[in-house]
Every structure is written in structure tokens, then in C-alpha cells.
Amino acid sequence: MSGRPGPLDVPRRTLGIRIRRVADGLLLGYRDQAVLLSGAAELIYRLADGDRTVTDIAEGLAEEYGIDPAEALPDVVEFLMDQDDSGIFQW
Amino acid sequence: MQENDSGQWLRVLRERQLIPEDTLAVSLVGSVAHGWHNERSDYDFYVVTSREPDLPGQSSITLPLNPPRVRSQSFYLEERRWEVTYWLDSHYDQMLAKVSEDEYNRGVAPARVLAAREELALGRLDSRVILEGAEWFEARSKQLAESAFRSFMIARSLGASDNCVEDALGQMKSGNLESATLSARAALGSSVDALLEGHGQFGSQSPKWRPQRFRAARPDALSFEDYWALETMRDYDPEDPRPWINRVLTICQDIAMRVEVS
Numbered sequence: 001m002s003g004r005p006g007p008l009d010v011p012r013r014t015l016g017i018r019i020r021r022v023a024d025g026l027l028l029g030y031r032d033q034a035v036l037l038s039g040a041a042e043l044i045y046r047l048a049d050g051d052r053t054v055t056d057i058a059e060g061l062a063e064e065y066g067i068d069p070a071e072a073l074p075d076v077v078e079f080l081m082d083q084d085d086s087g088i089f090q091w
Numbered sequence: 092m093q094e095n096d097s098g099q100w101l102r103v104l105r106e107r108q109l110i111p112e113d114t115l116a117v118s119l120v121g122s123v124a125h126g127w128h129n130e131r132s133d134y135d136f137y138v139v140t141s142r143e144p145d146l147p148g149q150s151s152i153t154l155p156l157n158p159p160r161v162r163s164q165s166f167y168l169e170e171r172r173w174e175v176t177y178w179l180d181s182h183y184d185q186m187l188a189k190v191s192e193d194e195y196n197r198g199v200a201p202a203r204v205l206a207a208r209e210e211l212a213l214g215r216l217d218s219r220v221i222l223e224g225a226e227w228f229e230a231r232s233k234q235l236a237e238s239a240f241r242s243f244m245i246a247r248s249l250g251a252s253d254n255c256v257e258d259a260l261g262q263m264k265s266g267n268l269e270s271a272t273l274s275a276r277a278a279l280g281s282s283v284d285a286l287l288e289g290h291g292q293f294g295s296q297s298p299k300w301r302p303q304r305f306r307a308a309r310p311d312a313l314s315f316e317d318y319w320a321l322e323t324m325r326d327y328d329p330e331d332p333r334p335w336i337n338r339v340l341t342i343c344q345d346i347a348m349r350v351e352v353s
Contacts, residue, residue, distance in 0.1 A: 015340045016260045018253050019347040026348060046348055049341065 005054050005080050007073065011089045012050030030087055040065065044079050048089060054080065097222045104136065109164055109175050113141045116224025124220045127303045133172040137215065139227065144177050154206055156182050161208070178212060180227075186213055187234050195239035195353070201247035207296045213240055214293030241288060242353040248285035248295060249350070252278045252343050259336060268332045275339040279321055282343040286310050289350040312349040313342070 005011065018029035025038030026045065037045050043064055047057045058073040065072070083089055100119060104110050110117065121135035122128040138144075144162055151160040162177040186209050188194075194204070205213070216235050221228055255278035262271035283305065284295035290308035294300055302322075305315055320326065321342065327335045 013341075013344055015337070015344065016257055017344070019344060020249065021348060021351045022353075023351075049345075050337075 005077055005091070007055040007058075008053050009091060010050060010053050011048040011057075011080055011091055013045060013048050014088055014090045017088060028088060033086065035086060035088065040075065041079060044076055045088070050090075097220060100134070100136070101222045103168065103173070104138075104175065107166065109146065110138060110223075111140050111142075111144045111146075111177075114223065115139045115141060115180055116227040117222040118215070118219035118224075118228070119222060120215045120219045122300070124218065125300075125303065125307075127300060133174055136173070136175045136222075137178055137212070137219070138175055139178050139180055139183070139224065141180050143179065146177075149177075152176075152208065154182075154208055156185050156209070183212075183231055187231075187238055187240075190238045190240040190243050192237075192239045195242050199243075201243045201250060204243050204247075210244070211294065211296055214244075217291070218293070239353070241291070244288040244293060244295070245285050245350055245352050248281045248288060249347055249352070252281035252285065252347070255281060256340050256343055259340060263333065263336060268336070271336050272327070272332050275336045276324075278343050279339050282346040283313075283318060283322075285350050286312055286346050310349075312346055 014030070016030075020027045020029075022036075025036055025042045028035045028037065028045075040061060043061055044057055047060045052060070054076055055069075055073065058076045059069045061067075061076060062069040062072040080089060097119070101110070101117065104117070116137075116139040118124070118137050119134065120137050122132045123134055143158060146162065146164050149162045149164050151162055153160050158179070161179075161182070163174060164177075165172060165174040167173070186205065189199075189204055189209075190213070213235060216228065216231050219228075255274045259271045259274035259278060262268070262274055280298060280301070281295075283301060284298075287293075287301070287304045287308045287310070288295065290310055292304040292308040294304060302315075302319065305318055309315075321339055324335065326338075
């Protein structure tokens with residue numbers, strides 16, 4: 001995706017990424033990169049199943065951390081934008 | 092023969108002089124041990140000895156161990172085939188050494204660490220009916236729990252799944268949807284094996300028992316109904332296989348996120 005994802009956009013984890021659950025979170029191996037996701041980043045990644053919208057993901061994050069979904073939404077958007085170059089999400 | 096009568100099994104084996112004097116342990120293994128058998132199922136036994144047995148009519152199975160074989164003996168009784176495999180106690184030392192924490196941390200390739208029969212033998216340390224040698228099993232089970240056997244098996248199965256997923260994606264991209272379907276099926280099988288191994292249900296070398304192992308493991312990550320719908324390709328559309336393939340590959344990803352390797 002180029003630009004800022006909207007609330008109704010639907011990200012999905014890129015298929016073909018090697019995933020291993022380790023003690024600290026999720027270790028992703030993609031092309032020649034290795035990324036460790038933990039905490040909120042891991043949750044966003046797990047929720048990005050290709051069915052949930054960005055808003056749904058923010059609601060999932062809000063529920064997990066006991067915060068307002070409106071507060072979670074910008075964090076989700078920012079994380080997804082940060083990962084735009086990594087190739088771990090598809091749109 | 093009453094299948095819950097371990098004394099009866101042992102008596103038959105002794106009468107046929109199939110239990111050597113230096114025997115340390117005897118177990119019933121395979122489908123009968125789990126209660127998954129049918130009237131045509133074999134009775135499979137493992138006998139652990141300290142020295143190689145010398146039995147009339149025995150055959151040998153080559154393995155990457157020292158000595159490089161296990162002996163086996165089979166016969167029929169009341170139309171049922173009985174097969175006895177003789178493992179040496181030192182074979183278990185060697186197999187456990189292959190899957191030690193040190194070997195795992197050294198980065199030994201999980202796909203090559205054990206031969207199929209070795210994997211089966213270690214998995215069966217906790218999955219058998221003990222006929223003799225409870226202390227031997229207790230000690231070996233403890234060693235197995237302290238080893239990296241589980242990690243090796245999970246890493247092997249997840250690695251196999253990753254390779255099949257990669258194949259499926261490449262085949263789908265090139266329009267070879269038949270091969271992509273088969274690759275996705277293979278990926279699912281390996282991912283489910285990893286999931287079950289994470290629950291201590293080993294035996295991936297015998298995929299025919301995967302549903303039984305699944306029911307025994309009862310994993311939270313995937314219901315049996317959902318698993319079986321995928322395994323039997325219930326929602327597969329031959330006119331448009333891509334949605335089914337993508338769904339299977341997504342499930343494989345979901346499983347990888349749930350199974351802790353070590």
C-alpha cells in the first residue's frame with residue numbers, strides 16, 4: 001500500500017513468511033530479513049488475517065490493552081505504515 | 092486374546108523364546124497400544140536388550156546407529172501378525188544424544204537428525220503399553236523430556252510446511268493450480284504435525300493416524316471439525332482453487348504463530 005491506510009482497509013499477513021514462536025514473541029523471516037515482533041506489534045500482526053479491517057484490528061488491540069479503540073486506531077495505522085517497506089503485510 | 096491382558100502377550104512371546112535373558116524392557120506399541128486398531132492390525136512389540144539377540148529366522152533393519160541395525164522377528168497367531176523389534180539399550184543412548192539440547196543449539200538440521208524408525212522409537216517411549224521394565228521406561232522418558240526431541244520434531248515439521256507453502260505460492264503464481272493444491276495439502280499436513288508435536292503427540296511418520304493424534308491432543312489453535320474440513324478438502328472448488336489454497340496457507344501461518352518451538 002502506498003500512503004496512509006484507511007479504517008476500512010484490510011491488511012493481511014504476507015503468505016510465505018517463515019514464522020517461529022519464540023520466548024520473546026514472533027520471529028519472522030522474509031527474504032533476507034528477520035523481524036522480531038512482540039507485545040502490541042505481535043498482536044496487530046496476528047489480527048491481520050485478511051478478514052479484519054484496520055478498525056477491527058484497533059478494536060482487538062483496545063480490548064487486549066483496556067484502552068479506547070479511538071486511541072488504538074492511530075497506533076495501528078502508524079505501525080502498519082512503518083512496516084510498509086518490510087513486506088510483511090499485503091493489502 | 093484379550094487385548095488388555097499384557098500377561099498374555101508376554102506369555103506368548105516367552106513361549107516362543109522371543110524374550111532374551113538380558114531383556115531390560117518390553118512394550119506393546121503401535122495402533123493396538125493406542126486402541127486405534129482393527130481386526131487386521133498387527134501386534135507390534137519393542138524388546139530392549141543389552142546385547143544383540145541371536146534368534147532363528149530373524150531379519151535386520153538398517154539404521155544409522157552402532158551397531159547399524161535392529162533385529163526383528165515376526166509370526167502369525169490366530170490370523171494376527173505379531174512383529175517384535177529388538178532395540179539395544181545403547182541405541183537409545185545414541186538416539187537421545189542425537190536430539191540433545193547441545194545438538195539443537197548447535198544448529199543441527201532438524202530434517203536429518205533422526206531416521207524415521209528412530210523418531211518412532213523415541214516417540215514411543217511415552218506412548219506404549221509397558222509389559223516389562225517400568226523402571227527402564229521411567230528413566231528413558233525422563234531423559235526424553237530433558238532432551239530437545241520435541242523442539243527438533245516441531246522445527247522439522249514447520250520447516251517442511253514452509254517449503255511446501257513456498258512451492259504452493261510459486262505454483263499458484265505460475266498458474267499451476269493442481270500442483271499448488273497438492274503443495275498446500277502437504278503444507279497443511281506438516282503444520283498440523285507441528286501442532287500435534289507441540290502437544291506431545293509424535294508419530295508424524297504415520298500420517299494415517301493424524302486424526303486420532305489430533306483428537307488425543309485437542310489443540311486450542313484449531314478445532315477437529317475445521318481441521319477435518321480442510322484435510323478432506325470440503326470447500327475446495329476445482330473451478331477456482333485459489334481461495335481454498337490461500338485459506339490453507341493462512342491456517343499454516345496461524346499454526347506457526349501458536350506453536351512454540353523451544
